[in-house]
Amino acid sequence: MAPSLGATIHGGTVPFGPILWCHPPLMALSLSPAMSLSSSSDLDSPREQRCPNVTDVPEDLEEPKVCAVCGDRATGYHFHVMSCEGCKGFFRRSILKAVHYTCPFSQSCPITKAKRRQCQACRLQKCLDVGMRKDMIMSEEAVGRRRALRLQRRLAKAQPGGLTEEQQELISILIAAHKRTFDSSFSQFQHYQPAVRLCIPDLCSQSPPRSGVPSASPAPQLNCLDEDVLPDVFSALPLFADISTFMIQQIIKFAKEIPVFRGLPIEDQISLLKGAALGISEIQFNMVFNEETNAWECGQHSFTIEDGVLVGFQQIYLEPALKFHINLKKLRLHEAEYVLLLAMLLFSPDHASVTQRDFIDQLQEKVALTLKSYIDHQHPMPEGRFLYAKLLLLLTELQTLKMENTRQILHIQDLSSMTPLLSEIIS
Template identity: 45%
Template sequence: MSSESEARSPLDDSEVEEGFREELEEDEEPKVCQVCGDKATGYHFNAMTCEGCKGFFRRAMKGPAKFRCPFQNNCVITKSNRRQCQFCRLQKCLSIGMLKELIMSDEAVEKRRMLIRRKRMAEEPVVLTEQQDVMIQELLEAHRKTFDKTFSDFCQFRPLNRDQNPMAEYSLKPAKSQHCPDLVGAGGVLGPVESSLPHGSSSSSFCNIQDANNSNTKGKIMFTTLPHITDLSTYMIQNVINYAKVLKSFRALTIEDQISLLKGATFEMVQMRFNMTFNENTGIWECGSLLYCMDDAMRAGFQRHLLDPLMKFHYTLRRLHLDEMEYVLMQTISLFSPDRPGVTQHSVIDKNQEMLACTLKTYIESKRSGPEKYLLFPKIMACLTEMRTMNEEYTKQLHQIQDIQPEVSPLMLEIVSQHS
């Protein structure tokens, strides 16, 4: 392919070096290249030239080659013979005022190329592909079938017993109210957001596992909210499993990989679903008429070195103000994690996760406005990473609770079995 043809590619160096091409004056007489007489495209390196001579001058000035005229150093350069004598063509370029100093460095060329790409991307609206639209509809339908923010179908549960205060509390409450909100109604009133945030404490563990396991405490109910929290967790886990089973891409995996993915992701997906009910102003999870605070988890036996980062996670994620579809895509990205223990179809699962991540990024860019949208995708991915770090601690504490008060459901234990 000739150098002239190469110079006309959409993102060639000449376009980068010159920026946006100077428009030719719209007069009756067309401009001609001062080197060879071909049709000129604008001023290049301080002279009116065609694309071919512009590219030739740039390469000649950058290259180490020294040209020689095979004739008498006075060739007449035309469009048809301009490639026959490089020496005289270069002399003609210099004689009309083309300047080597205007040729940009390779680094400057690359920088300008990136600016052009960004400008073009900014001008072209980002839209979801047909395939991404179909995927979104499938995920959204599956989510709505398996998650109800009102928790109206969560009715077969043991009562929530808040008679025992946790040894460390997450929220400031009025002196007359020493409990979290009642199951129905507002009950207790939490303090401001700042008072509900996780606060560092040297006594991060509110109970001593060894003391709790001795003969003096066996047979006593230590974790008063554990029966209800077990019922709630089991209900949420079943819904996550039902969600995964609806997805075609999940059902296409081997049973072994389906189990491995669910064991790895269920805790994370449950927390993301709970986050959709989280009130960042009060620190309360508003599950329809059911209201929960972090003290309920402490009364169930969970300890501060899990609940502190978990509370921080819920505030961080909720303050991103994701819409329903962004939550759904985030949960599904967590589900299709190829590095979960026991996974064998790594490449297939990785491809699914990459497709989901690209869809989330495109969805954000196409649906949101304002500069903050460019930071939203990396913030969501950072929240996913943060969730991964809590899985192991959750598993550890769940087994400790079960050793003290064996009321954890078999499904909950099965979900965390691969981490034990």
């Protein structure tokens, strides 16, 4: 049976959808440069963070900021309109994906905080009516370039030095989480769906025509391959769905091993995982990529881009994906650098519906500074020259690949073969 949308936590399966996960109490966290992802003393909870540039004003004198679309608490001007994070993300996704919504009623549904999810068509129209501008939406590539440039400016201001104790502890936490959850041999992989054996025309089993009877061209009979002959021949799409589900399950377990992730609000945990799972799986697949054969070696199964064609992917995705994995493998990254990349993807404040955006942004910056420091001290010149810059460029490429990957999965016809967990991630 295909797994449900969930991760195994505290010995039980917890839904990965609208039902809340069980998780430990929020951990206290620090936002200082010396912040540790596992420390909890003298620190502020992400729920208790204060904006550093806002003057304290008594609550009864503060001017309320209300979303012009749904009436929820607004976080600022987005696309020319005062709006909340939810409506900001909804408008951006709707325009970038060019989604066509249809109202099942009279095209005049009330859009409030409680009812904004009930009719996407009327919500999008409300966004346009209050003045949200399509021309102000940046593409994923532009957002990635802007973030990379901003991060480079911050790094340029940082003083050179060795790895701090907090940075060393961060690397230790991530490596330990990776080792406990990533099965590079795929020994724990199992098929969630029944294997579908391939069939071939059996032309030898046709009876010879009897004498005097006009011979006709008999239609070849389709016989399933003998299990003793080819025991591991499966149709490509269910196998792809199963391995992708297996990888996503490992990613969920990896995230739950990181204390600071467990300390985030549950809605942010779900949003970060949904936004990062496909990108993280690409980095993990690179760990099993064989650059001599251009194949991904997943235990007993080995895949090439030709197998991707059988699944239904197009060359517009497969060729850039192969180039990405070749270029990343050429960098000869250490295990520490791989896991820091995973953490940078996981703690991305650009994911939809994130509530603790500033806090997560600073977490990602801390991980990025640790990666830069590690490269500076573990890769001597000329090997380490521009290595960090190359990684940032590859991460920008990865965002484009992830979008194209999602688009193509959604357009593969046989969606019935998708497991619930994979369907939730790409929805």
